[in-house]
Amino acid sequence: MSTAEETTGGEVEPWEEVTPDAARRLLVAAVEAFAERGYHATTTRDIAGRAGMSPAALYIHYKTKEELLHRISRIGHDKALDILRTAARREGTATERLADAVSSFVRWHAGRRTTARVVQYELDALGPEARAEIVALRRQVDAEVRGIIEDGVASGEFDVLDVHGTTLAVLSLCIDVARWFTVNGPRTPEEVGALYADLVLRMVGAQ
Amino acid sequence: MSTAEETTGGEVEPWEEVTPDAARRLLVAAVEAFAERGYHATTTRDIAGRAGMSPAALYIHYKTKEELLHRISRIGHDKALDILRTAARREGTATERLADAVSSFVRWHAGRRTTARVVQYELDALGPEARAEIVALRRQVDAEVRGIIEDGVASGEFDVLDVHGTTLAVLSLCIDVARWFTVNGPRTPEEVGALYADLVLRMVGAQ
DNA sequence: GGCTGCACTAAGCGCTCGCTCACCGTCGAC
DNA sequence: GTCGACGGTGAGCGAGCGCTTAGTGCAGCC
Numbered sequence: 001m002s003t004a005e006e007t008t009g010g011e012v013e014p015w016e017e018v019t020p021d022a023a024r025r026l027l028v029a030a031v032e033a034f035a036e037r038g039y040h041a042t043t044t045r046d047i048a049g050r051a052g053m054s055p056a057a058l059y060i061h062y063k064t065k066e067e068l069l070h071r072i073s074r075i076g077h078d079k080a081l082d083i084l085r086t087a088a089r090r091e092g093t094a095t096e097r098l099a100d101a102v103s104s105f106v107r108w109h110a111g112r113r114t115t116a117r118v119v120q121y122e123l124d125a126l127g128p129e130a131r132a133e134i135v136a137l138r139r140q141v142d143a144e145v146r147g148i149i150e151d152g153v154a155s156g157e158f159d160v161l162d163v164h165g166t167t168l169a170v171l172s173l174c175i176d177v178a179r180w181f182t183v184n185g186p187r188t189p190e191e192v193g194a195l196y197a198d199l200v201l202r203m204v205g206a207q
Numbered sequence: 208m209s210t211a212e213e214t215t216g217g218e219v220e221p222w223e224e225v226t227p228d229a230a231r232r233l234l235v236a237a238v239e240a241f242a243e244r245g246y247h248a249t250t251t252r253d254i255a256g257r258a259g260m261s262p263a264a265l266y267i268h269y270k271t272k273e274e275l276l277h278r279i280s281r282i283g284h285d286k287a288l289d290i291l292r293t294a295a296r297r298e299g300t301a302t303e304r305l306a307d308a309v310s311s312f313v314r315w316h317a318g319r320r321t322t323a324r325v326v327q328y329e330l331d332a333l334g335p336e337a338r339a340e341i342v343a344l345r346r347q348v349d350a351e352v353r354g355i356i357e358d359g360v361a362s363g364e365f366d367v368l369d370v371h372g373t374t375l376a377v378l379s380l381c382i383d384v385a386r387w388f389t390v391n392g393p394r395t396p397e398e399v400g401a402l403y404a405d406l407v408l409r410m411v412g413a414q
Numbered sequence: 415g416g417c418t419g420c421a422c423t424a425a426g427c428g429c430t431c432g433c434t435c436a437c438c439g440t441c442g443a444c
Numbered sequence: 445g446t447c448g449a450c451g452g453t454g455a456g457c458g459a460g461c462g463c464t465t466a467g468t469g470c471a472g473c474c
Contacts, residue, residue, distance in 0.1 A: 054422070056423060056424080057421080057423075059463065059464080124245070187372070192372075199376055251431080252430090265433090266433065
């Protein structure tokens with residue numbers, strides 16, 4: 001598979017859809033703070049301070065601290081789902097599509113680690129309605145990966161006994177990258193993506 | 208591999224080493240609360256309440272809330288390391304030892320999910336010295352798994368290009384079980400352990 | 415130039431947090 | 445029977461939390 005064929009890992013400048021500028025600065029500051037310390041350990045004063053504003057400024061653009069997390073989680077899940085959909089619906093064999101999906105999904109989790117951390121690990125901090133909305137997006141994420149694996153099984157490319165369990169394991173492997181990856185580590189997001197694509201193809205018996 | 212040959216997943220009654228009884232009740236309550244809500248979102252009043260005691264009682268047995276987390280993390284990491292060491296040092300081929308290590312490690316993460324969650328996801332809430340101590344234990348965990356994989360490569364059983372990266376991925380896969388596993392789910396810890404052992408053997412090219 | 419609308423701030427409210435302290439009941443040693 | 449040791453409680457301290465409110469400065473419009 002050539003580099004040109006691969007979908008991107010989502011490394012374009014993010015949060016450009018958030019306006020006005022002050023709201024975006026607050027949201028970016030919140031992503032950094034939540035990723036670093038966790039939602040509950042982050043104070044609204046810390047978020048406002050990182051954005052160069054007073055604590056009260058936060059409440060002009062967001063009703064509550066939780067709304068900030070909700071917006072981050074929603075946009076992040078949309079992006080993650082978009083990456084997987086792009087890979088799943090391109091042309092090519094199931095093997096190529098699965099490799100593309102895993103490598104781009106992993107590149108996003110490594111390259112945009114702060115966002116991914118918040119998206120994947122702060123779900124429980126959301127209230128019931130917001131959580132339900134995000135859980136629905138996660139089910140779509142799961143369905144995209146499961147679809148590729150089912151295609152590969154149907155075409156005879158893959159040898160998988162437990163499709164649901166294997167889908168779960170593949171996603172789990174990719175998501176956990178956000179926990180351990182650091183920019184100071186020995187691997188680039190691209191290298192981890194390539195390694196993981198290879199490991200996942202082995203998991204589904206594609207080679 | 209027969210069931211009798213496998214090492215246990217650590218499903219014996221835990222925390223028996225914590226005495227006196229009140230200190231153990233507080234610690235068990237803290238594990239539940241930390242796993243459910245996270246360290247920072249858990250109050251000392253909640254912990255004491257779950258243990259059937261007044262908030263002040265906590266400070267008779269532990270200096271701070273953080274000391275509780277430290278003790279939990281230390282004991283949990285010791286147990287996890289013990290499980291891996293037992294599997295790594297039994298007799299058998301690298302394939303058998305890796306399958307045993309993964310299935311018992313996964314069974315522990317699924318069966319003792321509350322403990323594993325705290326152990327794996329609340330590391331950052333510890334202070335610098337406590338964190339350094341735990342990080343050292345994690346390096347030993349990594350070394351045990353890497354050792355088995357190196358043995359398998361040396362004996363020709365495994366086909367692995369990047370031993371460090373594959374070790375990381377195997378451990379990551381197992382650890383993330385603590386994030387998604389629920390007792391209400393369709394799989395038992397034993398089933399997940401068996402599935403994951405199979406997937407990991409595929410990842411290292413053992414079959 | 416005066417007015418309006420609005421992004422933003424300074425100050426602070428009510429509350430809950432981790433933790434402390436003065437006190438209490440029980441129980442073994444003598 | 446007395447007493448000290450000790451595990452435990454009720455009340456509350458100082459601090460910091462999420463969030464609010466009254467007021468300020470400034471850009472755009474007539």
